Amino acid sequence: MSLIDLANPSRFLALTARVLPWLAAATVILLALGLYQASLAPDDYQQGATVKIMFIHVPNAWLSMLVWGVMSVASLGTLVWRHPLADVAAKAAAPIGASFTFLALLTGSLWGRPMWGTYWEWDARLTSVLILFLMYLGLMALWRAVEDPSRAARAAAVLTLVGAINLPIIKFSVDWWNTLHQPASVMRMGGSTLDKSFLIPLLVMATAFTLLFLTLHLAAMRNEILRRRVRSLQMMQASRIAFSSEAGTGSRDGSASREIGAT
Amino acid sequence: MSLGPYASFILTSYLAVAAVVAILIVWVVIDHRTQQQRLRELEESGITRRSGKSATDTR
Numbered sequence: 001m002s003l004i005d006l007a008n009p010s011r012f013l014a015l016t017a018r019v020l021p022w023l024a025a026a027t028v029i030l031l032a033l034g035l036y037q038a039s040l041a042p043d044d045y046q047q048g049a050t051v052k053i054m055f056i057h058v059p060n061a062w063l064s065m066l067v068w069g070v071m072s073v074a075s076l077g078t079l080v081w082r083h084p085l086a087d088v089a090a091k092a093a094a095p096i097g098a099s100f101t102f103l104a105l106l107t108g109s110l111w112g113r114p115m116w117g118t119y120w121e122w123d124a125r126l127t128s129v130l131i132l133f134l135m136y137l138g139l140m141a142l143w144r145a146v147e148d149p150s151r152a153a154r155a156a157a158v159l160t161l162v163g164a165i166n167l168p169i170i171k172f173s174v175d176w177w178n179t180l181h182q183p184a185s186v187m188r189m190g191g192s193t194l195d196k197s198f199l200i201p202l203l204v205m206a207t208a209f210t211l212l213f214l215t216l217h218l219a220a221m222r223n224e225i226l227r228r229r230v231r232s233l234q235m236m237q238a239s240r241i242a243f244s245s246e247a248g249t250g251s252r253d254g255s256a257s258r259e260i261g262a263t
Numbered sequence: 264m265s266l267g268p269y270a271s272f273i274l275t276s277y278l279a280v281a282a283v284v285a286i287l288i289v290w291v292v293i294d295h296r297t298q299q300q301r302l303r304e305l306e307e308s309g310i311t312r313r314s315g316k317s318a319t320d321t322r
Binding site for chain 2: 010043048049050052053056057060095096099102103106107110111113114212216219220222223226227229230233234236237240
């Protein structure tokens with residue numbers, strides 16, 4: 001099945017119905033495995049047991065950026081290729097991305113208090129991630145504010161692509177500025193600096209959270225397609241009511257008919 | 264498994280993640296049921312898709 005085939009919402013819904021149970025099962029298995037491995041990981045020589053927060057903080061932080069990346073590709077799909085499911089994908093991803101970003105900020109704060117002595121510091125990494133969170137909220141507000149989904153999609157796509165500038169700023173903030181946050185220790189030139197006893201559970205948890213995102217995203221996309229079906233059926237219902245009331249009153253004014261014809 | 268003097272920070276982190284993930288799952292499930300219910304109500308009132316297929320059929 002190609003990307004063009006998936007442009008048909010009915011085919012996409014059929015595929016989602018088949019794939020979702022398997023994705024959900026794989027997510028549960030990997031999450032259970034990841035949590036088990038995380039519980040067995042040794043204490044860090046400096047951070048002690050608080051290193052266990054890393055196994056949930058880092059996957060959420062990665063996903064906060066990955067989801068915006070997915071939304072940026074979807075936005076290109078809306079503006080350039082006009083793919084019918086592109087804005088559905090972007091809209092469905094936003095609340096999930098916002099949740100991951102919130103969790104990255106919260107778990108980072110709870111990790112920072114015992115290690116740095118403070119819950120929050122206005123340094124480049126923390127501030128840029130907070131801006132990312134606010135951008136997610138702004139996008140969600142924009143989608144709610146504009147009633148017509150296609151108009152909202154274009155405005156949101158432009159905003160998403162502009163907001164993508166923040167992704168490299170978040171990634172390289174720890175290199176470009178002097179921050180309290182540690183530099184990259186997994187995805188870096190020269191390989192990971194993490195010991196295997198930490199790295200393996202971290203990668204399992206990151207994969208599990210990525211699968212979780214995929215599962216939730218497909219399910220949220222399915223819901224969004226159904227919501228648009230509801231909207232179009234409600235519009236059909238409204239036009240039928242308007243048409244029948246116009247026919248009943250025998251109105252000679254054709255403006256209502258023309259409006260209905262336009263929808 | 265001993266979590267040391269900062270156990271409350273570790274447990275709060277894990278509980279917060281579990282709570283937010285649970286909220287996301289519940290939101291997706293409830294939203295799906297709500298949309299299916301609305302589609303059923305519209306179909307029962309005689310409003311159908313132009314294709315004639317059921318709007319609630321996702322298979």
